[in-house]
Amino acid sequence: TTDRAAARNLGGPPAAAALLDAATRLAATLPVTPSVAFIRVGDDPASESYVRGKAKKAAELGLHSHVHALPADTTQADLHALIGTLNADHGVHGVLLQLPLPAHLNADAALACIDPRKDVDGLHPVSAGLLWQGQPGLRPCTPAGVMALLDHYQLPVAGQHAVIVGRSALVGRPLAGLLLNADATVTVAHRATPDLGAVTRRADLLIVAAGQAHLITPDMVRPGATVIDVGINRVPTDTGKARLTGDVHPDVAAVAGALTPVPGGVGPMTVAQLMMNTVQAAQNQTAHDQAAQMQADQSNGASG
Ligand code: ADP
Structure with missing residues (x-):
């Protein structure tokens, strides 16, 4: 760690609280x-x-x-x-x-x-297809949580060059779709990317989901870039107890313009987004049930 830390700290809890509040307010409007x-x-x-x-x-x-x-x-x-x-x-x-x-x-x-209408984790192939077609649907919770965090801190996405490290079905891939839908220019790097630093240094917005503790070091980050650390790694300490650390080295705080901590960054967003997805699924299904009921009432009326 360093005391030269310059980066704005993008804490998860306030952003998660705002998302949970929005979910609660939406839930209150539903008949179920x-x-x-x-x-x-x-x-x-x-x-x-x-x-x-x-x-x-x-x-x-x-x-x-x-x-x-x-x-x-x-x-x-x-x-x-x-x-x-x-x-x-x-x-x-x-x-x-x-x-x-x-x-x-x-x-x-x-x-x-x-x-697919009940797919609150957003991992069904239909949900993935809707995401890639830019159509409404349920989105995977961690990537959608990252977008909600960026939105909460009013960080720009449109027109930004976003570099994602990692291409998992859970995080990297869906995040690429969400960022494209939000008008970012998107690069996805992965295990087979040569000279990772040359790619990550081009990022205005660097999002890391590689599952490798401290993969991203300060030399790999453009000064002032926004860095989102999705990694949660358990590393052993001298005392034998495991400690949680991200995919981004803490010294990156001296270079980045904004940085999420681990723990307490993206983590809380995932569960908050799951709650929002549940409320949205309920909203879609009650709207669907009501439409079906109206149709049934109408055809009953016509025949009777
Ligand atoms: P998560 O669930 O956090 O997305 P996974 O373990 O499922 O993590 O996926 C890891 C991803 O990170 C893979 O796409 C892999 O290619 C990428 N990755 C892992 N190590 C490196 C590395 N050293 N450099 C670049 N990409 C990496």
């Missing part, structure tokens, strides 16, 4: 209480804790949630059957499959079973 179902398979402690955190946040906002904890030996067919039941349940607006799944299960096949 938004409801989300979490599916978790096996006993991965990290998945358990993530799902607990999401359910707790939903409860804080007055949303309904239910956790379906399936045993580690759950079959693909059992998993698909549960998703099918939740898809058909009009009282459930969102279905979230917590990843990773045990090795014997196919996550992509299971995700594809979720009704």
Whole structure:
């Protein structure tokens, strides 16, 4: 760390609070209480804790949630059957499959079973397609959370050269789509990119989701650039306890114009965006139900 830190600190909590507030206000306009179902398979402690955190946040906002904890030996067919039941349940607006799944299960096949209208994690192929076509749809929570953070701090996106490091289905790829839709010029770098620094130095807006502690050092950042650190790495310390650190070296604060901390940066945005997605899914489904009801009433009237 350095005491020459110049970068503006882009803290997650105030931006997350604003997003949660917007979700709460939207929920209050709906005729139903938004409801989300979490599916978790096996006993991965990290998945358990993530799902607990999401359910707790939903409860804080007055949303309904239910956790379906399936045993580690759950079959693909059992998993698909549960998703099918939740898809058909009009009282459930969102279905979230917590990843990773045990090795014997196919996550992509299971995700594809979720009704796209209930796809609050935004990972269904239809959601990805809508994003890339620039059409409305549910967006993956971490990338959408990054966009909400940029918006909260009024950082410009249109016309900026955004460089993303990482091309995962969860973060890098969807973020590229969101930034394109927001009129940025987008470069995506990844593991096979030679001379990463030459690419990242061209960024006005540098977003790092590579899962590599301190991959981005000060020499790789253009002075004044906005740097968003999506990485959350557990690194061992002298005391033997793990510490959380990002993909961006702390000394980057001396070069960047603005920087998200880890922890306490993008992290809180992900869960806040999930709440917003749940409320939006409920809004879409109630609008859809009302339209279907009106159509049914009309045809009943015509025939009767
Ligand atoms: P996340 O879930 O945070 O997106 P993943 O581990 O799924 O992380 O993806 C890591 C991504 O980061 C991959 O697209 C990979 O190509 C990229 N990446 C990993 N290491 C490097 C590196 N040293 N330089 C550039 N890109 C990297």
